[in-house]
Amino acid sequence: xxxxxxxxxxxxxxxxxxxxxxxxxTVSRVVNGxxxxxxxxxxxxxxxITALNYVPNRAARSLASRRTQAIALIVPESAARVFDxxxxxxxxxxxxxxxxxxxxxxxxxxxxxxxxxxTRRYLLGGNVDGALVVSHHTGDHSFAHxxxxxxxxxxxxxxxxxxxxxxxxxxxxxxxxxxAAQHLIDAGRxxxxxxxxxxxxxxxxxxxxxxxxxxxxxxxxxxxxxxxxFTAASGAAAMHRLLERAPELDAVFAANDQMAMGALSALADxxxxxxxxxxxxxxxxxxxxxxAVPPLTTVRQPSSEMGAEMARKLVRLIAGEDVESATILPxxxxxxxxx
Amino acid sequence: xxxxxxxxxxxxxxxxxxxxxxxxxTVSRVVNGxxxxxxxxxxxxxxxITALNYVPNRAARSLASRRTQAIALIVPESAARVFDxxxxxxxxxxxxxxxxxxxxxxxxxxxxxxxxxxTRRYLLGGNVDGALVVSHHTGDHSFAHxxxxxxxxxxxxxxxxxxxxxxxxxxxxxxxxxxAAQHLIDAGRxxxxxxxxxxxxxxxxxxxxxxxxxxxxxxxxxxxxxxxxFTAASGAAAMHRLLERAPELDAVFAANDQMAMGALSALADxxxxxxxxxxxxxxxxxxxxxxAVPPLTTVRQPSSEMGAEMARKLVRLIAGEDVESATILPxxxxxxxxx
DNA sequence: TTGAAAGCGCTAACAT
DNA sequence: ATGTTAGCGCTTTCAA
Numbered sequence: 001x002x003x004x005x006x007x008x009x010x011x012x013x014x015x016x017x018x019x020x021x022x023x024x025x026t027v028s029r030v031v032n033g034x035x036x037x038x039x040x041x042x043x044x045x046x047x048x049i050t051a052l053n054y055v056p057n058r059a060a061r062s063l064a065s066r067r068t069q070a071i072a073l074i075v076p077e078s079a080a081r082v083f084d085x086x087x088x089x090x091x092x093x094x095x096x097x098x099x100x101x102x103x104x105x106x107x108x109x110x111x112x113x114x115x116x117x118x119t120r121r122y123l124l125g126g127n128v129d130g131a132l133v134v135s136h137h138t139g140d141h142s143f144a145h146x147x148x149x150x151x152x153x154x155x156x157x158x159x160x161x162x163x164x165x166x167x168x169x170x171x172x173x174x175x176x177x178x179x180a181a182q183h184l185i186d187a188g189r190x191x192x193x194x195x196x197x198x199x200x201x202x203x204x205x206x207x208x209x210x211x212x213x214x215x216x217x218x219x220x221x222x223x224x225x226x227x228x229x230f231t232a233a234s235g236a237a238a239m240h241r242l243l244e245r246a247p248e249l250d251a252v253f254a255a256n257d258q259m260a261m262g263a264l265s266a267l268a269d270x271x272x273x274x275x276x277x278x279x280x281x282x283x284x285x286x287x288x289x290x291x292a293v294p295p296l297t298t299v300r301q302p303s304s305e306m307g308a309e310m311a312r313k314l315v316r317l318i319a320g321e322d323v324e325s326a327t328i329l330p331x332x333x334x335x336x337x338x339x
Numbered sequence: 340x341x342x343x344x345x346x347x348x349x350x351x352x353x354x355x356x357x358x359x360x361x362x363x364x365t366v367s368r369v370v371n372g373x374x375x376x377x378x379x380x381x382x383x384x385x386x387x388i389t390a391l392n393y394v395p396n397r398a399a400r401s402l403a404s405r406r407t408q409a410i411a412l413i414v415p416e417s418a419a420r421v422f423d424x425x426x427x428x429x430x431x432x433x434x435x436x437x438x439x440x441x442x443x444x445x446x447x448x449x450x451x452x453x454x455x456x457x458t459r460r461y462l463l464g465g466n467v468d469g470a471l472v473v474s475h476h477t478g479d480h481s482f483a484h485x486x487x488x489x490x491x492x493x494x495x496x497x498x499x500x501x502x503x504x505x506x507x508x509x510x511x512x513x514x515x516x517x518x519a520a521q522h523l524i525d526a527g528r529x530x531x532x533x534x535x536x537x538x539x540x541x542x543x544x545x546x547x548x549x550x551x552x553x554x555x556x557x558x559x560x561x562x563x564x565x566x567x568x569f570t571a572a573s574g575a576a577a578m579h580r581l582l583e584r585a586p587e588l589d590a591v592f593a594a595n596d597q598m599a600m601g602a603l604s605a606l607a608d609x610x611x612x613x614x615x616x617x618x619x620x621x622x623x624x625x626x627x628x629x630x631a632v633p634p635l636t637t638v639r640q641p642s643s644e645m646g647a648e649m650a651r652k653l654v655r656l657i658a659g660e661d662v663e664s665a666t667i668l669p670x671x672x673x674x675x676x677x678x
Numbered sequence: 679t680t681g682a683a684a685g686c687g688c689t690a691a692c693a694t
Numbered sequence: 695a696t697g698t699t700a701g702c703g704c705t706t707t708c709a710a
Contacts, residue, residue, distance in 0.1 A: 010465065012687060023697045028689060036695060055464040059401035060687030063702045068398065070446070075435075089428045096414075096449045105461070106447045107409070110435045122444065125394040126349065126703095232630040265632050288627050291571040293604050351703060362681045367705060375679060399703030402686045465687095 011052040020048035031056055062126070071099065071314060072107045072131040074119060074143070086286040087256075087303045088134065091155060094307025095132055102315060104129070119143075123150055130314045132307075151317040153310045157202050157326070167317065169310045169327045173203045173283075176299035176331030177210025180253050180281045183297070183333055185218050189251035189279055193224030195238040195263060197255035204230075207255040207283060224249060228259045235262025243270055250278055251339065257282040257289045257298055264292060264338070279339030295336035302329050350391040359387035370395055401465070410438065410653060411446045411470040413458060413482070425625040426642045427473065430494060433646025434471055441654060443468070458482075462489055469653045471646075490656040492649045496541050496665070506656065508649045508666045512542045512622075515638035515670030516549025519592050519620045522636070522672055524557050528590035528618055532563030534577040534602060536594035543569075546594045546622060563588060567598045574601025582609055589617055590678065596621040596628045596637055603631060603677070618678030634675035641668050 013031070017024045022041060029037050030045040037045075048054070062068045073095060075088075096106050107128055111119050123131055123146055130151035133143050146152060147166040154168040184192050194211045197204030212222045226241050228234035235254055239262065242249060254260035260282030264274060272278050274294055282289060285300035306329055316323050352370070356363045361380060368376050369384040376384075387393070401407045412434060414427075435445050446467055450458050462470055462485055469490035472482050485491060486505040493507040523531050533550050536543030551561045565580050567573035574593055578601065581588060593599035599621030603613060611617050613633055621628060624639035645668055655662050 010463070010687095014687075024688080025690085025698080026696060029696085032689085038695060041695080055460050057402075057465045057687050059398045059407065059465060060702090061689075062398035063396075063402050063704085064687080064689040066689095066702075073447075086425070086428075089425075092431075092447075096447055100449045105466075108412075108431075108435055108445045108447050110439045121394050124349070124392075126396045126398060127444070232627075236630070261627070261630050265630055268632055288571075288600070291575070291600055291604055293607050293632055349703095353703075363704080364681060364683095364706080365679085368680090371705085377679060380679085396703055399686090400705075402688085403703080403705040405686075405705095 010057065011054045013054070013056065016045065016048045016052055016054050019052060020045045066126075068127060068129050069103050070105045070107050070128045071311070072109055072123060072128040074131055074133045075108070075110045076134070086288075087284055087301070090303035091134060091307035091310070094304030094309075095311040096307075097304070098308035098311035099315075104315065120146065130318045132310050132314060151314060153314045153317065155306060155310055159200065159202055159205075167313060167323060167325055169306055169313060169329065170202075171301040171303075171306060171329045172331045173206035173301075174210040176283060176301065176333070177207040177253070177255075178214050179331070179333040180283065180299050181211045181214035183335070184251045184253065184279055184281060184339065185214070185220070187251075187279060187339070190220060191224070191246065191249045192220060192251040192253065193226070193242045193246065193249045194222075195235055195242070195252060195254040195259050196225055196227050197230050197259075198227065201230075204255060211253055224252075228255070228262070230256050230258060232258045232262035232265075235259025236266040237262070239263040239266035240270075243267075243272075251280075252278060253281045253283075255283055257284040257286045257296060260296055260298065260338075261288065261292060264296075275337065275339045281339045285334055289334075290336065292338070294338045297336045297339040298334055299331050300334045301331045305329060349396065350393045352393070352395065355384065355387045355391055355393050358391060359384045405465075407466060407468050408442050409444045409446050409467045410650070411448055411462060411467040413470055413472045414447065414449045415473070425627075426623055426640070429642035430473055430646035430649070433643030433648075434650040435646075436643070437647035437650035438654075443654065459485065469657045471649050471653060490653060492653040492656065494645060494649055498539065498541055498544075506652060506662060506664055508645055508652060508668065509541075510640040510642075510645060510668045511670045512545035512640075513549040515622060515640065515672070516546040516592070516594075517553050518670070518672040519622065519638050520550045520553035522674070523590045523592065523618055523620060523678065524553070524559070526590075526618060526678070529559060530563070530585065530588045531559060531590040531592065532565070532581045532585065532588045533561075534574055534581070534591060534593040534598050535564055535566050536569050536598075537566065543594060550592055563591075567594070567601070569595050569597060571597045571601035571604075574598025575605040576601070578602040578605035579609075582606075582611075590619075591617060592620045592622075594622055596623040596625045596631075596635060599635055599637065599677075600627065600631060603635075614676065614678045620678045624673055628673075629675065631677070633677045636675045636678040637673055638670050639673045640670045644668060 013024050013027050017027045027045055030042050099106055109119055132153055134155045152166055157168055157170045192215055196208040199205055215222045224246055226238035228238045252263055254263050260280055263280055267274055267278055274280050282296050282298035285298045289296040289298050309327055313323055352363050352366050356366045366384055369381050438445055448458055471492055473494045491505055496507055496509045531554055535547040538544055554561045563581055563585055565577035567577045591602055593602050599619055602619055606613055606617055613619050621635050621637035624637045628635040628637045648666055652662055
């Protein structure tokens with residue numbers, strides 16, 4: 001097939017003005033819902049608009065108004081595989097839905113490793129009115145300096161708290177881990193291990209910190225720590241190492257559900273029953289947690305809400321409103337059968 | 340915090356021209372890589388550009404050139420929950436990555452139920468040079484008529500094959516189902532059931548058709564069919580119904596992995612062992628298939644490749660090149676432990 | 679090879 | 695309440 005499209009005869013505002021017998025300015029007012037236009041005129045202009053099937057040209061509008069009605073969603077290059085993470089998908093979803101009700105569109109940018117400067121140029125090229133930076137897992141706030149030129153909202157806190165980088169939305173990772181550990185202790189478990197996440201990612205750090213705080217606070221040992229990279233495979237491997245080190249362990253807290261799933265299969269391999277021999281608690285409450293075998297006890301984080309909150313915050317920022325610098329969304333323990 | 344940004348002093352092409360001591364036209368030529376500019380001039384202009392940190396304004400450029408360098412990715416409104424589907428996330432990922440190397444940006448649009456016409460207006464408002472429509476699961480090609488105004492590429496075939504709607508990329512659902520059923524038969528299974536997908540979605544139809552063709556072709560009964568909606572919960576429910584109808588069944592093919600996961604837990608509930616008592620085969624090879632308990636035998640579909648192919652096809656279409664009307668990507672059986 | 683000039687389609691003062 | 699008039703920042707003939 002041939003890919004040509006008939007030269008689009010897009011009707012212009014001027015044509016509408018002619019058809020309605022008014023000036024272009026008036027048509028513009030009607031299109032933009034200005035209150036100071038007489039009802040009759042509004043009506044005739046609207047008639048002309050539908051008659052001609054007129055749709056305003058965005059480029060012209062942005063050029064003249066210096067607003068784009070667009071918001072960028074920036075995904076760190078290192079995390080193209082970030083799509084593998086249901087949490088990330090939920091953030092995108094939340095942001096997209098929150099924006100669906102507004103005049104804004106979401107422009108998704110995956111940072112190119114080929115041209116690391118591309119994103120910066122895009123942001124500075126007047127393409128968008130603001131940007132959402134999903135650095136949740138990486139803690140990378142290298143865009144922070146752009147905050148001076150453009151409203152920016154980050155998902156997840158920066159790795160270095162000193163690097164106070166403007167506006168952020170985060171979930172309460174530490175509290176979630178605290179609740180998980182406490183739950184295990186309350187259930188009478190005494191030899192509790194954890195499969196922690198990477199320590200160069202804020203959630204990895206915060207969840208481990210919450211865990212050790214509670215465990216040591218209860219007078220238990222916190223020597224059973226193995227690290228994974230948030231994938232199921234790494235969770236299984238870590239579980240195997242844990243079992244080797246401490247066959248007597250009776251509980252494990254994994255820093256995310258995928259690693260918990262891996263732990264579940266490692267435990268099945270080893271012939272341990274869950275939760276009778278070993279209790280397992282995860283983090284995220286991703287879409288597979290509820291149907292795992294056995295259903296996973298985990299910490300729910302409001303992932304799509306996080307995306308939505310980021311979007312709302314950015315919109316208010318663009319509007320020049322007062323906005324909280326940091327928002328922390330609550331997490332909540334969901335008790336199922338695994339622990 | 341206050342949300343104000345210092346009035347952005349974006350350098351303009353004119354300023355670059357002044358700084359380099361040439362005309363705006365020349366700067367424009369350099370920026371756009373025109374071959375007919377003397378090397379010395381190119382150099383001085385480029386120096387001015389970096390000195391001023393100049394970034395061309397996209398709106399102005401689009402307005403003048405009538406090109407936007409942007410591509411829309413349209414998600415059917417009914418499927419905001421489509422993000423729950425790892426397959427969809429992969430498509431987005433594939434498209435975004437394929438576009439990362441080009442001059443195009445992805446604009447994600449979630450169709451608003453509040454204003455169903457919004458998407459149409461956006462597409463017609465000169466916002467993008469073309470669009471990707473992810474209708475894979477719904478078979479909804481209601482945008483087909485827009486093909487006359489704008490290059491469009493659809494993911495998934497339309498529900499009604501008559502409704503030949505321009506350019507599409509699809510995976511070979513029927514072949515995948517065929518391979519799955521044949522595998523079960525080759526393994527000596529004789530009482531084979533299927534948990535089919537919704538019959539108002541092309542993949543649901545195609546996968547069921549492939550299944551029944553092979554099963555009846557082998558002289559087996561195809562009476563064990565229950566329907567689900569592609570969710571794990573519906574898969575579990577369907578499995579329970581099947582077990583009730585035919586306790587003697589020895590295999591089940593689920594039209595996607597999520598339903599297969601549901602079937603797995605239903606079988607565990609019923610005390611059936613997999614694959615000894617019942618073999619289970621899924622479809623998709625989503626990220627949880629490999630770590631399911633037991634690891635799921637399934638049909639792999641090249642999901643991110645599908646997104647990438649859609650994007651590439653659209654780019655070629657926009658460039659006015661010759662493009663295949665329909666592309667079918669191959670699927671492949673992945674044998675693991677469940678069947 | 680370079681420059682001058684005319685828009686692209688719209689918004690936003692400023693008049694009326 | 696409506697029209698007039700300038701641009702917004704860039705590309706693109708057309709001349710030189």
